[in-house]
Amino acid sequence: MRVLPRIVPDGTNFPFFRYRHWAFAASVVVIVAAIVMMLVRGFNLGIDFAGGILLEVKTPGPARLAEMRTMLGGLGLGEVALQEAGSSDLVLIRVVRQPGDESAQQAAIEKIKQALEQGFGPGLDYRRAEFVGPKVGEELRRAGTLAVVIALVLVLVYLWFRFEWQFGVGAILACVHDVFAVLLVFTVSDLEFNLSSIAAILTVVGYSLNDTVVVFDRVRENLRRYKSLPIDQLIDKSVNETLARTVMTTATTFLALLALYLFGGPVIQGFTFAMLFGILVGTYSTTYIAAPVLYYLKLRPAALTAGESAPRPG
Amino acid sequence: MRIPAWKRWLVAVVCVVAVLALVPNFLSRETVDRLPDFLPKNHVVLGLDLQGGSQLLLEVDAKAVVRDRLEQLVGEVRAALRPAQIGYRGLGVQGEAVVLTLTDPSKLDQALAELAKINPLLPAAGFGAGSIRELVIEGQSDGRIRLALSERARDDRVSAAVTQSLEVVRRRIDELGTREASIQRQGVDRILVQVPGERNPEAIKRLLGKTARLTFHMVAMEVDPAEVRAGRGPAGVMLVESAERSGPREWVLYRQVELSGENLVDAQATFQNNEPVVSFRFDSQGARKFARITQENVGKLFAIVLDDKVISAPRIREPILGGSGIISGSFTTETANELAVLLRAGALPAPLTVIEERTVGPDLGADSIRAGVIASIVALVAVIVFMVLYYGLFGVIADLALLLNLVLIVAVMSLLGATLTLPGIAGIVLTMGMAVDSNVLIFERIHEEVRTGRTPLSALETGFDEALRTIVDANLTTLIAGAVLFQFGTGPIKGFAVTLVIGVITTMFTAVTVTRIMVAAWYWRARPAQLAV
Numbered sequence: 001m002r003v004l005p006r007i008v009p010d011g012t013n014f015p016f017f018r019y020r021h022w023a024f025a026a027s028v029v030v031i032v033a034a035i036v037m038m039l040v041r042g043f044n045l046g047i048d049f050a051g052g053i054l055l056e057v058k059t060p061g062p063a064r065l066a067e068m069r070t071m072l073g074g075l076g077l078g079e080v081a082l083q084e085a086g087s088s089d090l091v092l093i094r095v096v097r098q099p100g101d102e103s104a105q106q107a108a109i110e111k112i113k114q115a116l117e118q119g120f121g122p123g124l125d126y127r128r129a130e131f132v133g134p135k136v137g138e139e140l141r142r143a144g145t146l147a148v149v150i151a152l153v154l155v156l157v158y159l160w161f162r163f164e165w166q167f168g169v170g171a172i173l174a175c176v177h178d179v180f181a182v183l184l185v186f187t188v189s190d191l192e193f194n195l196s197s198i199a200a201i202l203t204v205v206g207y208s209l210n211d212t213v214v215v216f217d218r219v220r221e222n223l224r225r226y227k228s229l230p231i232d233q234l235i236d237k238s239v240n241e242t243l244a245r246t247v248m249t250t251a252t253t254f255l256a257l258l259a260l261y262l263f264g265g266p267v268i269q270g271f272t273f274a275m276l277f278g279i280l281v282g283t284y285s286t287t288y289i290a291a292p293v294l295y296y297l298k299l300r301p302a303a304l305t306a307g308e309s310a311p312r313p314g
Numbered sequence: 315m316r317i318p319a320w321k322r323w324l325v326a327v328v329c330v331v332a333v334l335a336l337v338p339n340f341l342s343r344e345t346v347d348r349l350p351d352f353l354p355k356n357h358v359v360l361g362l363d364l365q366g367g368s369q370l371l372l373e374v375d376a377k378a379v380v381r382d383r384l385e386q387l388v389g390e391v392r393a394a395l396r397p398a399q400i401g402y403r404g405l406g407v408q409g410e411a412v413v414l415t416l417t418d419p420s421k422l423d424q425a426l427a428e429l430a431k432i433n434p435l436l437p438a439a440g441f442g443a444g445s446i447r448e449l450v451i452e453g454q455s456d457g458r459i460r461l462a463l464s465e466r467a468r469d470d471r472v473s474a475a476v477t478q479s480l481e482v483v484r485r486r487i488d489e490l491g492t493r494e495a496s497i498q499r500q501g502v503d504r505i506l507v508q509v510p511g512e513r514n515p516e517a518i519k520r521l522l523g524k525t526a527r528l529t530f531h532m533v534a535m536e537v538d539p540a541e542v543r544a545g546r547g548p549a550g551v552m553l554v555e556s557a558e559r560s561g562p563r564e565w566v567l568y569r570q571v572e573l574s575g576e577n578l579v580d581a582q583a584t585f586q587n588n589e590p591v592v593s594f595r596f597d598s599q600g601a602r603k604f605a606r607i608t609q610e611n612v613g614k615l616f617a618i619v620l621d622d623k624v625i626s627a628p629r630i631r632e633p634i635l636g637g638s639g640i641i642s643g644s645f646t647t648e649t650a651n652e653l654a655v656l657l658r659a660g661a662l663p664a665p666l667t668v669i670e671e672r673t674v675g676p677d678l679g680a681d682s683i684r685a686g687v688i689a690s691i692v693a694l695v696a697v698i699v700f701m702v703l704y705y706g707l708f709g710v711i712a713d714l715a716l717l718l719n720l721v722l723i724v725a726v727m728s729l730l731g732a733t734l735t736l737p738g739i740a741g742i743v744l745t746m747g748m749a750v751d752s753n754v755l756i757f758e759r760i761h762e763e764v765r766t767g768r769t770p771l772s773a774l775e776t777g778f779d780e781a782l783r784t785i786v787d788a789n790l791t792t793l794i795a796g797a798v799l800f801q802f803g804t805g806p807i808k809g810f811a812v813t814l815v816i817g818v819i820t821t822m823f824t825a826v827t828v829t830r831i832m833v834a835a836w837y838w839r840a841r842p843a844q845l846a847v
Contacts, residue, residue: 003702003703003704003706004703004704006403007704008763010765011765045407056678063575089755101667102373102668102669103667104665106519106668125675125677126675127513127674127675127677127678128673128674128675128678129671129672129673130671130672130673131668131671131672133361133667133668133669133670134668135373136371136669140804143802144802146802147799147801147802147803150798150802151568151794151795151798151799154794154798155791155794155795158790158791158794159791162787168804195803195804196737196807196810197808198803199737199799199803199810199811201805202795202796202798202799203744203799203810203814205795206791206794206795206796206814207748207792209788209791209792209795210748210751210788210791210792211788212790213784213787213788213791214755214784214788217783217784217787217788218784221780241762242758244758244761245754245755245758246753248704248750248754248758249743249747249748249750249751249754249755251700252697252746252747252750252751252754253744253747253748253751254747255499255693255697255700255747256693256696256697256743256746256747257693257743257744257746257747258696258742258744259689259692259696260689260693260740260744261690261692262689262690262741263503263685263688263692263742264685264686264743265361265681265684265685265689265736266691266734267678267681267682267685267736268736268737270739271737271740272740275744295504305338309436309595
């Protein structure tokens, strides 16, 4: 009845664990790179966090971007960024936060709208107008960071409660790795970092945990079943046993997100791109961060682990 | 693989309810209203990013609330110290406190005792809070006294101001004739206004940007404005700017408020001598006062002050006994209308500032809906085809569970009247990918059990039971992330959290019940000798 062959053949026994040092090195590079990039280059902060003004305008004909740029640049509002938004008659206008309080921002919006109307006639259509005051921007930034941290702590507590503490630590370290990896993508690319980015990160955290828990669940089961199997072999066994499921789920989720990325429109493209990347990282981190942590945190006494020639029952 | 009857009934009932809950989404409002009452009538609400609309986050100026109270307090302090014949100087508002200095520092205790009389206990909030007073009064030995609002009093006042503002904002927006506006309190001192379909938020912003505090004062005609400007004017008068284009630029008015907007019962924009004016009517108390004032002050100027600006200062020609009057200023039809709306809706207790604005035009909203629908369909088809190709019959079962899952998500959202946003659509698409995960876990587990040599029946039972634990653990962690997102997110992000959380819950439900029932039904009918999962 099956049309496609099984993606993962039965009884695979790929020695994932053997390559952990390489993987660790790669993970460390990613995290260090993320931190360095954050410090050196920073994010392309959207107005959610930086505060400022964003307008999306539809012009009657193809937009005269250069002309618009000169005109708006001459308003004395600081940096004004113009960008085509999807098609030639759509323009995205971003203006940095104005010095002064909220009313200064409002005044700036008025100024831009007036200038646009004078220069380009009444046929303009404002498809989107957003303004985030400096106060709100700062609050959103704080709330966003807090959300990620709280989610991680709650999960740590849950896993501690359901498994053993080593599992909690392993899962959290894997998540932290994933968060940094996604942050790296944001700093390297020009993707705007905004509220949806926080949502994307939390979704990646959720997905990564989902994946980690499935493998951990198998590790826990195998711990009971194979009382004397060394932990490194046990981890390899568990990862291999769940490999078919991991690949299938990642494939279907990736497929669904890819559709969203390709057809979901420009508003959520950044958001889905971060998630596409994130689920791949989340899958990787289960095998190469979460699972090895169990080994290093001595989930099973060292004496057993050392015994390479221990019998392999089952 | 025997499914207890109650479980089958449960699933059947859930399916029926879900389908019923979906119905209102496809019917017009009139049809829904005609449905019998036992049927669900809620439907999924489209977020502002999909249907277009404006969202404004307003902040009540807490400082202004406190300042108002302190200015009032200055008068109370004066009234408290006068009968006790305690001399002082420098009485006034300084920062967030009222300060004064006693001319005779030895009278400090006496002064503090007098001031204690105007410092009431606040009504108790909860247990043991009954000992908090409104003011914190500090006296120094050199005769300086400082009166500040206690934290509780400050919070109470700001909170009351927000509650009152909420009412006024609602009335003003209702006056605009905008339907389905949502006005909610957010945090301590904020108000979130969401107006669907509004193309031009400027009108709303202009309307909400005015405090609309209307007061009537007598004009101090005998005082020279230059004297007041130089700080040499008599006590009890103030200099107020004029909003009129003609006439004097500033007026000297008595501070005493003769009448205020609170006494108004109606205001309408009309015409007088072909000029737009605003007519108003006082309530009975206001009308009596108005009659007395106009009787006593014939020939004098009476100033109408709106938000610290004199909009008109007509001469009282004759007593006005009917309790109604007319404000004529430099109005256009539009501004006269606006003023009438503002007066009808009442004054805000404190100014409001727009601190966040998000407006999406209906075109962009429609584009987003189209993009979201296309992406969802493509994702759905891709996942469905992939599952069938990979798992065969079991794939079909998983796909049926997935479709039911989608129905359930929309049904739950309808019943809750939840808001669907563009990120919310993304949440649903993501759920599609993850919903099959539960089935994949089950199928792969069954596959493993078959390989260990179990009979088909035993493999199915063990597969479902063992996979269940993993499914719950794995989904609960996603649920935690989703719940946090819901708690901290705003607007569209909250919409994403809503669909994600609902999706996770329905996924768990369908995986443990529906898939199992379908697989069991197939098993008892086909009785396969071996399983090809």
